[in-house]
Amino acid sequence: MSIDHRSILEGVRDKKISVEEALLKLKEVPFEDIDFAKVDIHRKLRQGSAEIIYGESKTTKQIRGIVDAMQKNGQDRIMITRLSADAFADLSDISSITYHEDARIATIGGFCEPDGIGRIVVATAGTSDVPVAEEAVVTARFLGNDVTTIYDVGVSGLHRLLAHLDDIMSASVIIAVAGMEGALASVLGGLADCPVIAVPTSVGYGAAFEGMTALLCMLNSCASAVSVVNIDNGFGAGYVAGLINHKKN
Amino acid sequence: MSIDHRSILEGVRDKKISVEEALLKLKEVPFEDIDFAKVDIHRKLRQGSAEIIYGESKTTKQIRGIVDAMQKNGQDRIMITRLSADAFADLSDISSITYHEDARIATIGGFCEPDGIGRIVVATAGTSDVPVAEEAVVTARFLGNDVTTIYDVGVSGLHRLLAHLDDIMSASVIIAVAGMEGALASVLGGLADCPVIAVPTSVGYGAAFEGMTALLCMLNSCASAVSVVNIDNGFGAGYVAGLINHKKN
Amino acid sequence: MSIDHRSILEGVRDKKISVEEALLKLKEVPFEDIDFAKVDIHRKLRQGSAEIIYGESKTTKQIRGIVDAMQKNGQDRIMITRLSADAFADLSDISSITYHEDARIATIGGFCEPDGIGRIVVATAGTSDVPVAEEAVVTARFLGNDVTTIYDVGVSGLHRLLAHLDDIMSASVIIAVAGMEGALASVLGGLADCPVIAVPTSVGYGAAFEGMTALLCMLNSCASAVSVVNIDNGFGAGYVAGLINHKKN
Amino acid sequence: MSIDHRSILEGVRDKKISVEEALLKLKEVPFEDIDFAKVDIHRKLRQGSAEIIYGESKTTKQIRGIVDAMQKNGQDRIMITRLSADAFADLSDISSITYHEDARIATIGGFCEPDGIGRIVVATAGTSDVPVAEEAVVTARFLGNDVTTIYDVGVSGLHRLLAHLDDIMSASVIIAVAGMEGALASVLGGLADCPVIAVPTSVGYGAAFEGMTALLCMLNSCASAVSVVNIDNGFGAGYVAGLINHKKN
Amino acid sequence: MSIDHRSILEGVRDKKISVEEALLKLKEVPFEDIDFAKVDIHRKLRQGSAEIIYGESKTTKQIRGIVDAMQKNGQDRIMITRLSADAFADLSDISSITYHEDARIATIGGFCEPDGIGRIVVATAGTSDVPVAEEAVVTARFLGNDVTTIYDVGVSGLHRLLAHLDDIMSASVIIAVAGMEGALASVLGGLADCPVIAVPTSVGYGAAFEGMTALLCMLNSCASAVSVVNIDNGFGAGYVAGLINHKKN
Amino acid sequence: MSIDHRSILEGVRDKKISVEEALLKLKEVPFEDIDFAKVDIHRKLRQGSAEIIYGESKTTKQIRGIVDAMQKNGQDRIMITRLSADAFADLSDISSITYHEDARIATIGGFCEPDGIGRIVVATAGTSDVPVAEEAVVTARFLGNDVTTIYDVGVSGLHRLLAHLDDIMSASVIIAVAGMEGALASVLGGLADCPVIAVPTSVGYGAAFEGMTALLCMLNSCASAVSVVNIDNGFGAGYVAGLINHKKN
Amino acid sequence: MSIDHRSILEGVRDKKISVEEALLKLKEVPFEDIDFAKVDIHRKLRQGSAEIIYGESKTTKQIRGIVDAMQKNGQDRIMITRLSADAFADLSDISSITYHEDARIATIGGFCEPDGIGRIVVATAGTSDVPVAEEAVVTARFLGNDVTTIYDVGVSGLHRLLAHLDDIMSASVIIAVAGMEGALASVLGGLADCPVIAVPTSVGYGAAFEGMTALLCMLNSCASAVSVVNIDNGFGAGYVAGLINHKKN
């Protein structure tokens, strides 16, 4: 609530704007001064740095339009999620665009230097969970985080998981990605002393119910440090982990 | 297919019974010779030893009647499941009856000597799961099994579970009893090399859905050795484990 | 992996302990050196300060026993969750115990000074959500966090919510507690630039399905900063928020 | 209950029809006189103006046949819902037919002049909800309503929604179209003082359960003015809103 | 956005308030000028007339306090929903309070004269649905509507329903209240030419799932004029119907 | 459509009634002549014999009133379903009333002589299913059917079921009553060559989901002769079976 | 239990077979004498007339083989259900085979003369329900029943349904086929005095949940005469209706 409101008020004080005009102006721009400037559902995280486009239901033409608008606004780093390889092919002429195939994410302008307060660990129960995990990884790196991955460490092979105890114990935030019974989040939540973001995946068959079972399992974790995002929502997990790892004071 | 059928046939051979009479008799007792002799839903496990009464929906008068009938048939060891403390009070005058309070089971004639081929391990995730576990324990002991219990070893405290690795690795069968997210079965299934019978419990709140979440979790276990029984069905788990531990050749 | 293992190894080096004895000792305490020391499902957060007892399924006798054991171990601050007023009455003679009625939590030794990096905001949609919120508040305060509450700011009365915009914008973590349609989490997630922990409550009737609807709503939040805990799990939300607000570097 | 019955009765009075014949005739046309004259599931709204064909499960041949029959009955304005672009191509030679691509609706004879008592506002949470919204818009316009659209104003970006406060406050009826968590209906219901028809959409993934979550959310709205139609049922919302906006006295 | 904002601006123009003070003031009262003045979740419907208190989770002491506050604000007509007979007994000394037992509603200051544009018809499938229907009836009457009731006209006895065809055909809005299979809404929606608000009730057993089946049935109505509120939500139905019957121009 | 309509028409023909009066009369009594005369949800089965009152949600005062009205209408045999023992005690002074305790049904005027074309067999899986079965038995007997019962013949003890093969093979209709997994209906449907009405019961625990599992099982029966009624709906099964056993030609 | 058992017994009596041999023989053929002779899941209805093959999961080669085997056994009339048009093309050279396209059924040897005791009425709510209805129609006709169809008489257009009151009132059995809210079964059950077999269909969208809603609705019918078969199970409905219409005495 600074520049616009202030300039209107100064105009009134200086009699350059009538009270009536000022009332109208206040009505027209009532919220911009609270610093809302999102594109799509994603917030600008830090001034002058990064914007995110949710690509799922957008045509490449729409995406190109949004990218153009952002770049004209001085936005030099942009991330596009849920982008198919075919859609990327259409956009591959955009300057400095890169495609992260497993994650189904395109980035423009590269990752920024990690400036978080610690390291994010992304673990998966199986290899089928990797694409969801990669969505979290690329999101977190794009938002300036240092990320370590520990893949294929499901709880039926504890030795594989425990072999990474150092990484687990020293993480700033952990993202646990698992389908089927989703027990990885509980075990990690019991081992670590940092927040664990659990991401259920739609991996599995039969009574896995496309991720519902993993989701319920994670919500009922006996470990207190666990909170959960939607099924296959790697982006959300990477985003929340990035916020936690960039704790404002 | 022995006594009855044989005596009918001998009667026919000896002309003491006409063919028509024999046909009628065969019709009247057509299946007893295949050796069906259940009381209620529970099978007689071994000749001359043990019978089981499902007490849930029976009055103490009905139970007393069934016990009388069994004892007249020479059955010296009887187990009554899902029996409340109040119902037991009504039955406490029966000779040599004992009440196992946590398990809500009464036994008559005591446990028989363990004669299984190994040891059954019953583990629980929390202390609230103990009553269901005890139902399994008493059932298994009544059916002649050696049982070891490992309680309160949920996966959010792996060290407590791993402290019992010897018991786990040397078990003949493991019964994993857990509510909430039910991940214990998967971890045990990964550690042991024997069958794991998973018993989901109705312990938990909210999205635990009275055991549904633990049930689904256990059915989706990434460990191959796990099979599952109904929510809170300690009896069934103890029964199946007893069968496995008394493998017939 | 320091004191215990080291002293065993030094004993071996100094020939005070035989190799066989050492092997046995290593087996007996194999994980304590990784710094596991939980009581119940709750981790010791910081050395020498705070322990948590989950009171739900425990008798007051059991709770008293655990408290005694903890205090003998030098634990001066203890929190007991899900404790009924009746159960507290039984325990009220414990020195320096306090009961937080709405939260159904007893604390021993008081709250410690807030030493987090920011402030936790706990918001509810309605007045019926307050008990769950208070569980989060007392948990967070017990764990050394500064907490601000904003109650009864459901989304059908946006003006009430927006009147607290300053608190919302300056929070370190937000806990959004809501039943019925649970939309509060999405609106807060859109306004704030910090992690939002969403707690669905069982408030509502009919198609609220005892919190299931609020839970699903929160998992599908269009705001990226939202993660979710179990229905009515105020403790978990307070615990995770406390971890985030005490970000380790 | 006028023309037909009256003419039969007059025939009886005038002895042109015997009582027996009259009985038979009454039986054959027993309900037409109550003014039922629907085609398919859609009611004729106002005399001589508009008919609606539900196109989903009909062949273009069937549709053409119904259109012919209607036109022969003097029906000059016809709307066909759930019509694919391919199906429209087959029907494009029909005189004065127009295809509304987003809405998947074809209209014959154009929209009639708005003659409702106010304005219908159709709002969506995201851009993916627009096709369902357009089905509502075209339906409402076809039925003689003035419609304003406010798209992409999901609750995680309140400023975008509040920028349209004037339209919202002055609406006669609001149609709130949203997938995912469907919170838009509650926020609109809190802001406006008119009926809000909520349309859940199948937009979303994972625990969105193809619109089920949005549906449940809307049914549990804390705003009193909200009622709900089936998932993706834009037609129904437009129809109900049209009825409300043409309130008969 | 008038009085407050204007006086602040005039203060600035007249140099009685500095720009900085004005910025602060604008921030503190940003939304009050849009005329929000709800008590609880219920909107004031028309200036100076009626307020509604949701009584479900409130103590009689809390309710008395809210009533006092409202009356001091000049509110002479107040309705309290979901109020048990016992709770009413505690409040019965409040001046001009009346209890509507079936509806579980207390009203203060009586109903106002019906001033809607038509008549609301409330129909139930069975006698068990009557309490929910009465909640709708009292709500609608309190809000100034003329109401006709048609009870116990379930679709398995069509003759009873059709006997009320005149009332049905001449209604301004219909509220269809039904449990079990909830088919009443579809039949009424087919007969009438006005909006039908369907209220599923928790009446029934077995696969009625406490109203879920009726709810799903009503959402899938083949009649286009039907929209639905939450299970047992008679208040919501009466409120929406009242809005429709008081159509603003 | 005979007497009333005819007399109106004759009045018109004979000029005793004007056309306008006739139109009005036709409108007022449009459906009574189709011979609807239900009390509550139950149809009068055969002229002058039996009426049924659904007692569930009725006070004994209401029931007494309905009985009085029926008896004044010459109804000598009346059945009241879902009547608690306490409610019966209040009504026990009614002449010739009898209470069937297991079935929770009271009958007035006794059963009529069986006049069906065959015999109805009612089978249950367990003893806990008997109350639901008895509701079917008393209903069927009240409606003039010969009934044989075969209780406690669940599929885990096939010999007990097969011992009744004669009854099963010679039945006119079979009612299969079972909770838990409900497999009895499929086995009976495979053995018999008559219609099987399956009644799922709420017997069981855990994943029995209060009858839902038995219901789903019965709907998926691999036996073609099976149709299903609601959970615990013994009355419905007895009613349908009675209709089938009294096949009209 | 005649021929085989008798000849064994006579052998024993005549000393041609030893008691031991007889015991063995009795064990080997214990059930064949009860005259089971099904092909697939469908029972032979009447001696020497009709067999049914469930075609869904069978190759045309398998079907041809079964048909051959049946014909060699003297079976002159055969019906094949769930047969695609493509599969029929492969089988079209079989003598006297006919394809019923809507019903997806092939028949060999034609329908037999209707010899039931009345007429079966098959009604649908919409035109999309017709394929399921036709499966019932062809099944019933193949099994020797007279069938009348009443299509597209959903309850939102009561006049269309009531126009067929004569057919409805004179039916021997009614099959009610409906998707969406499935209310047709209740209305028909209220009008008719014969058994109503309800067939939910997967017609609808959104909260129709592929027939689940119609299924639940039909199970909760307030009409007592209704029983239900699986979603889209036209065959089962036709089969049960045929059994009812051929009531054995």
Next chain:
Amino acid sequence: MSIDHRSILEGVRDKKISVEEALLKLKEVPFEDIDFAKVDIHRKLRQGSAEIIYGESKTTKQIRGIVDAMQKNGQDRIMITRLSADAFADLSDISSITYHEDARIATIGGFCEPDGIGRIVVATAGTSDVPVAEEAVVTARFLGNDVTTIYDVGVSGLHRLLAHLDDIMSASVIIAVAGMEGALASVLGGLADCPVIAVPTSVGYGAAFEGMTALLCMLNSCASAVSVVNIDNGFGAGYVAGLINHKKN
């Protein structure tokens, strides 16, 4: 916890390794001595014999790589599950590889000689359940078990099932594979005196809910000997049965 730990300790005792080095070493190899050596989710069953690869989500390139690695480790017998015919074609050049088409399993190195303590019986309700059954059969055979199959013995044709009574009564373990209502497991559990592993299949339509109904049915079996694995999980059933049939002493 022997060799490695011992040699480290001996090194410390002998002063060949410093305490610090020893601490590091203990940390690096903390779990290898417990003899974990799984590949993927499948355990090595017996030393030097068999490994299993879960093929579902792996490319043929990945599979070939794992096979190579295993063979280099001296693994001569390997099984690959969930392998499509197309994927097998790519791998068919691997030496001594065989494809089991129904089971969708490839084996390398053949089955080993049966060395279990009895015989496993695999039964299916219908022919559509055979592929899931074959997955169990091949798994069990690969793991050294003698297997008998009894297919197409669903409970609606008891005679077919009972004709195999000898096989059933003499089995060491039974695997019951069934879709639709899944009643086969209960009937087999009642007949046999060995453990029954129930495998629900996704065979069926409508309210079969892709195996959910069979799953619930099996979990609620009234036979005590039944435990259950995930829908379509033939592999798991074969694996568990193999463990039971190789009971370690």
